[in-house]
Amino acid sequence: MLKTYQYKDLTPADIQNLIRRNTDPNNAIQQTVETIIQDVVQSGDDALIGFARKFDQVELSKLYLEKAEIEELAMTISRDQQRALEIAFQNIHKFHSTQLRRERVTETMPGVKCWREVRPIEKVGLYIPGGSAVLPSTLLMLGVPARIAGCKEIVVCSPPQKSGKINGFVAYCLLLLKIDRIYLAGGAQAIAAMAFGTATLPKVDKIFGPGNQFVTKAKAMVQGMTNVSIDMPAGPSEVLVLADHTANPAYVAADLLAQAEHGVDSQAVLVSTDEKLLSAVNKELTQQIDDLPRREIAAKAIENSYAVLVQDLAEGMQFSNHYAPEHLIIESDSWQTVTNHILNAGSVFLGHLTPESAGDYASGTNHTLPTSGYARSYSGVSVDSFVKKITFQQISEEGLQHIGSVVETLAELEGLQAHKNAVSIRKK
Template sequence: MDNMIQVYIHPTYKTCQSILNRSSEKISHLTDLVLSIINNVKNNGDTAVKTYTRKYDHVDIKHIQVTEEDFQKANMKVSSHLRKSIEIAYKNIECFHKKQIHEESKIEVSTGVFCWRKSVPIEKVGFYIPGGSAPLLSTVLMLGVPGKLAGCKNIVLCSPPNKNGEIHPSVLYTAKYVGINQIYKVGGVQAIAAMAYGTESIPSVYKIFGPGNCYVTIAKQIVSQKGIVSIDMPAGPSEVVIMADDEANPKYVASDLLSQSEHDPESYILLVTINNKSWIEKVKEELKKQFYHLSKKKILLKIFRKSKIVVFSSLEECMNFINQVAPEHLIINCNNVSYWSEKVINAGSVFLGNYSPVSIGDYASGTNHVLPTYGYAKSYSGVSVDSFVKKITFQKISKKGLQNLSECVNVLSSEEGLIAHKKSIDIRLKNEFHE
């Protein structure tokens, strides 16, 4: 761990730009491979899915869909402690997301002109639940709870099988607990392609949700660009940025850096501070101590070769830089944390103070952990109930309302040279009719 984390003191503009860039060099080289898998699944359905499952997950799958027997087996393997924890997390996530549901009222924007919006659930949605480095049962909750609250009728869930051809029991138990029954033993690009185009076993959906590695992220972007489905957001490897001054406890800072590092070898880890060399050394010492008590040492070592500590002269500079990073997770751990929280413009989810680690939001505080990465927090939000609905607008205009707006619309449509627009109003006003 010695000298693994690079430290940049008062970095130049050029250095800052290089730190901001976390796009993987290999991503552009992966597009052709991802596209070939998508096309194969599109053309050959289940046969292609099973071939890729054999190739990448090293298992032959006879029946892609999870059966009632699979659910029962999983049920027996889940401990009472885990069940209780799932229940607590579920309740908190449900509580937070329920408050996002608002019924909108009809608005009379001018005399006789009534407009309103209606939230309509997306009928068919697909969830991708990674299973490579860890069985992400928490993501089942984060997608399943708002999806069910929104009223989505058909929810399809895909997750890669292990070498025994099974999805992890905790994932299956959680899915069943939330009320998801259509589950398929398929991962990676092939899962995204199957949900986009449909196969003999896996139904197609209208929108795909869920995080994944760079292959999955590229696959989601490709199918959305083709107009086949929409996606929640480009959600790739985990990211955490910590903004710290001397209020921050080095032990806590180190633990937060490590906790987000164990997700994925491509995780993006950054500590932004105004602190001096001695405080930074304390963080490094803590990293070393805590590292040796963790199991995923290979992943952690790979990540810490790319991780960075950036030192600025003021918290204003720190915050300006962080807003350019637009991190998935942001921890603000400094004096006057409320003031600095108001300065956040670009971030997926924000954690304030010494006692708000990212892990609490990852599982059970109630906020959603499916969040934008790669700087997409500049324009994307994390998953919410709104992610699962479409907003359809309605209007009902009386004859008086039409008369009142006719001159305005006629002038505007004439300016655009759209005379039929004007005539569609004139014909109604010349014609006597009853509403």
């Protein structure tokens, strides 16, 4: 059952406490991750093999699978499963292919032309979680925009299964993406390996992918230790459902549980205008959770979740913008009235028939999204995440006559004589 709060009774401090999640107050996670990173930097492949033994309970003879092994594993899944992955691939590709656009040249003054051109990030690292649930959909979400962007080298890491291999679903996605090698490393150690490189794993320029708190912390730390960048802080998953009296309590409960089954540190928040709906949803949660194979995980996540009772949808959106959810579901006949008020959210699902799981798998949008309130300042993964936009300018003789004196004046007032001379010498 969700603990319920009355929004009108919450102080600003109460709200800040309520929306805080996935904290590390004693720095226990940071200390663990620091040790893992140091081990990978010092011992490279040996450290990765040791961590596979410790965390994955598997003895690896090598740290990767190549094309022949990938093809063999891919053929172990049914044709229906292959077809589902193909449709998801096609929809994701269709949505993301519209994001790569060429920009126009702008003439800011006569003879002064400026523009931007897109270049792919050359080496990218994709982290595919594989703890309590292996996520082939994440490989599609990261691999498709990387391919569209034109990245020259795509390094994929995922934890090995007990067999020392990967499952057939991930393997089939690798075939769809034309990726011929996958590295068998998970957790913070995989992030460290991609950031620093080992004898086997190449160092990359940017690391992508969601994960648990250890993975998220490792991404943040290696970005500060190297010249490797990251996509965003994308940690334990979360959803906020905004629902009114028109919502179906069974749908709402199903959406909350869909998020809760990700992991015990996931969070599912219900914000509602209707007290009767809250009661009905709690009843549905009790009934539906018993049928889930991952009910113990979901139950613990629900224990860490809550509901907020608001006066109307507008007030509900106020709380949602404070929370800045990774996923926002608006289950109301009147969803059109509040979309303009959405300021902070990773991905939004509108109406009664748009479950978040559609976006997780196959609608086409990307499911690698900012969590823990980072939707206030980060966007989800897109083709833009895999490219750099380089600015260009070209000045003609006419352009130099127009802009030269402006640059000379500004350089002089800043006391930078060499800057002024670079223009003056050309004007002569």
